[in-house]
Amino acid sequence: MTCHEQIEKGVLGTMLSENYLIVDSDVFQDFFISQIHKNIFGCMQALLAKKRPVDYVTLLTMMEPVLLGGANYLAELANFASPTKFDRYVDMMREAWKNREKNKILIQAKEGDWEIGSIQQAFEDLEKEGSAGLDAGIKMDLVRMGERPYEEKQHVPGVPTGLHDMDKLLDGFQPAELIVIAARPSMGKTDTLNHFALHAGLAGYKPIIFSLEMSRTSMIDRFIAITGGYNRLRMRNPYTHFTDKQKSNWLPTLARLDEANIHIDDRAGLTVSQMRAAARKMIHTEPKQKPIIFVDYLQIIRGDSQSYNRTEVVGQISNDLKQMAKEFDCPVVCLSQLNRGVEIRDNKRPVMSDLRDSGNIEQDADVIGFLYRDDYYNKETDMPALLEIHIAKNRNGPTGTTTVRYVKETGILHNIEW
Secondary structure, eight states, rough: OOHHHHHHHHHHHHHOOOTHHHHTOOOGGGGGOOOHHHHHHHHHHHHHHOOOOOSSHHHHHSOOOGGTOHHHHHHHHGGGGTTHHHHHHHHHHHHHHHHHHHHHHHHHHHHHOOOOHHHHHHHHHHHHHTTTSOOOHHHHHHHTTGGGGGEEHHHOBBBBSOOHHHHHHSSOOOOOOEEEEEEETSSSSSHHHHHHHHHHHHHEEEEEESSSSOOHHHHHHHHHHHTOOTTTGGGGGGHHHHOOHHHTHHHHHHHHHHHHHEEEEEEETTHHHHHHHHHHHHHSSTSSSSSSEEOOOOGGGGSSSOOHHHHHHHHHHHHHHHHHHHHSSSOOEEEHHHHHHHOOOOOOOOOOGGGTTTHHHHOOOEEEEEEOOOOHHHHTTOOOOOEEEEEEEEEEOEEEEEEEEEETTEEEEEOOOO
16 A cells, blocks of 8 residues: 555545544545545545535445445444544645646646746646646535524624724725725825734734835834834934933833734735745644735836736736735735826815826725825915825725824824714
């Protein structure tokens, strides 16, 4: 018996003893090399779909015994059951399957004279388990939904934004959604992103920030200012400019910021593929903590495409960001610049057509929010700095405008109680 056969028997034997693993282990038929084992696993899935017990006796009713190795073969699978080694066996089968698929890709690439970019994309697609060459039928999804009308469903909101009115509109940032926050320069885009990231972290999520423009040190300083309410100009020389009270609050502020478990990657010129690889690694270090990904900002992401058409490149980037949100089943919040068309209008509030190099941004984004500050254009106003966040697109909910108070000196966004 080969090593592959023993591993596959161990997986099938364990599934016979623990039927829930047939669904919960993310094993697919193509992971098995042996056709007999593929047949056995397919029968297991079919029995489960019919809500019948899965054992070697019921398996024999699903297919000709010879196609399942025979009655004795099925009965002996129980001897290979090993719940403690099951996850390791599945990982080994998955990696072996990926290697087989990679070899197929390389053969096809050689025969079809593929470009390097096409090969890399094929490898990226392969990483999305359950997509390449696997059964995409909905049978098992329907099985899991069988009791849905008879079970009370608890409402689970998305990742909190820290802004009450915005949470009412969006119900928080939702898994697998691409959220684009767009504005002209100096409107407070980065401070808004930092506000979202800090509140997500303090709520127990894992904020992963790709800061393509601002350095890690500058971002951390901004987070400290927001967390401790420090004036950013004073933070340039806290020894001289801080009061005794501010100095005494310094260490508690750092401890509070540490609780948010924020991760920052400040490498310049990243592609979405590189972000995906980095995010995957960070997510796997703490798999129990749900992630939320932030990108600052869309127009300086380096495209994988060789096209010289900037609109096409940005369109591909926005599509890749959406695919990353789906792959990790988490929100991806990306900042975006607006074109100069805003500045020549009397009404400076942004609209969809102001998205710079828009490409497919309007199509790919699930949520699009525009930032606007009247005090930026009306320098003589005595009104406090108010930041409007206009949700112009919300694929799964209402649109509308929320207004918050924005303190430029600290970067803090405050809810307004009307």
